[in-house]
Amino acid sequence: MTEPQRDDSQPDGPTESAGRAMLVVLGVLGLLAVLRAPAMVHTGEGMRPGLTRTLVLGGARPLVELTHPLRLDLPDRWLADLFGRAPASSPSNPGLASTARRMTPQPAHPARTVPALRVPSVADPQRVLITGDSLTETLGPAIATAAGTTVHSRTETRYGTGLVRPDFFDWAxxxxxxxxxxxxxxxxxTMGGNDGQTITLPDGTLLPAGTPRWAAEYTRRAEVVMRIWTGDGTRHLLWLGLPPARSKRLAGYFDQLDTATAAAARTVPGATYLDLRRWLSRDGGYSDYLTTADGRAVLARSRDGVHLTLDGARIVAGPVLEAVAAMRQPG
Incomplete structure (x- = not known):
């Protein structure tokens, strides 16, 4: 008895179609992982410490080491340039690590040498840039709203960045x-939430987070970017300190980073450091809920214990603008 022949013209069954679709999806994801490995590292660096961050970086970093020599990361570089990654350093525009390495300690400036900020008006508002890492996501809009029409501000947020990894995003x-x-x-x-990690110097020397040499290098790097933003004394800079962190480990790093940026600001004409812990802590420590100026209790911190909610950002918008107003006073 002759067996019936299979009709290959008939469509695949549901199981075969689903299997092929899954293979296509896995292939596309694999291709994206190869072509956008630097973006995966960037995402991982911006995550809080934990298993997810470890897994993402554990997979992405070896891919970067594999794809970069083969120039497979070119699509990622093009996309990064298109969507706002920092431009590449060059001999005429040196990066943070090389500039910091050449720096020598500067004496603290005894008094402000930069002319006072002018008093703005609705017709001629103050031109302000608010920039930094993801902490600016809520701080920027809160400050802009509180400032009103006499200030024209623009917020530029660079997620997952800081001064520790200029190989990834160079703030200089x-x-x-x-x-x-x-x-x-x-x-x-304001920045620093991503900077509780090892610094690698251009010669390959590793400075573990929390060590005195790490803190000293961070101070030098902070001074580099401060001098750039102030134009060596031609404009004003207000550096906002980090909010207290829920994690004791991060809180320790944040304290060191605040000390470093405050020290750097003292050496740069036109730079002012503002410690936010007075308004963003309860009895000097971390608290999810804080009290506003009118006595209301609000949820001020995000679930990660690092970032500010919009209500938390509103709490410090007033003190920030008071510090700006002080810059408009001569002397």
Missing amino acids: VQARAQAAQRDLELVIV
Whole structure:
């Protein structure tokens, strides 16, 4: 008895179609992982410490080491340039690590040498740039709203960045680009939430997070970007300290970073450091809920114990603008 022949013209069954679709999806995801490995590292660096961050970086970093020599990361570089990654460093526009390495300690400036900020008006508002890492996501809009129509501000947020990894995002190069493109009077900066990690110097020396040499190098790097943003004393900079962190480990790093940026600001004419812990802590420590100026209790911190909610950002918008107003006073 002759067996019936299979009709290959008939469509595949549901199981075969689903299997092929799954293979296509896995293939596309694998291709994206190869072509966008640097973006995966960037995402991982911006995550809080934990298993997810470890897994993402554990997979992405070896891919970067494999794809970069083969130039398979070119699509990622093009996309990064298109969507706002810092421009590449060059001999005429040196990056943060090389500039920091050449720096020598500067004496603290005894008094403000930069002319006072002018008093703005609705007709001629103050030109302000608010920039930094993801902490600016809520701080920027809160400050802009509280400032009203006499201030024209723009917020530029660079997620997952900081001063520790200029190989990934170079704030020295970015700061020069920002200062060159806009007729700025004041720059407001906050960053550091991603910087509790090892610094690698250009010669390969590793400075573990929390060590004295790590803190000293961070101070030098902070001074580099401050001098760029201030134009060596031609404009004002307000550097906002980090909010207290829920994690004791991060809180320790944040304290060191605040000390480093405050020390750097003392050496740079036009730079002012503002410690936010007075308004963002309860009895000096971390608290999810804080009290506003009118006595209301609000949820001020995000679930990660690092970032500010919009209500938390509103709490410090007033003190930030008071510090800006002080810059308008001569002397």
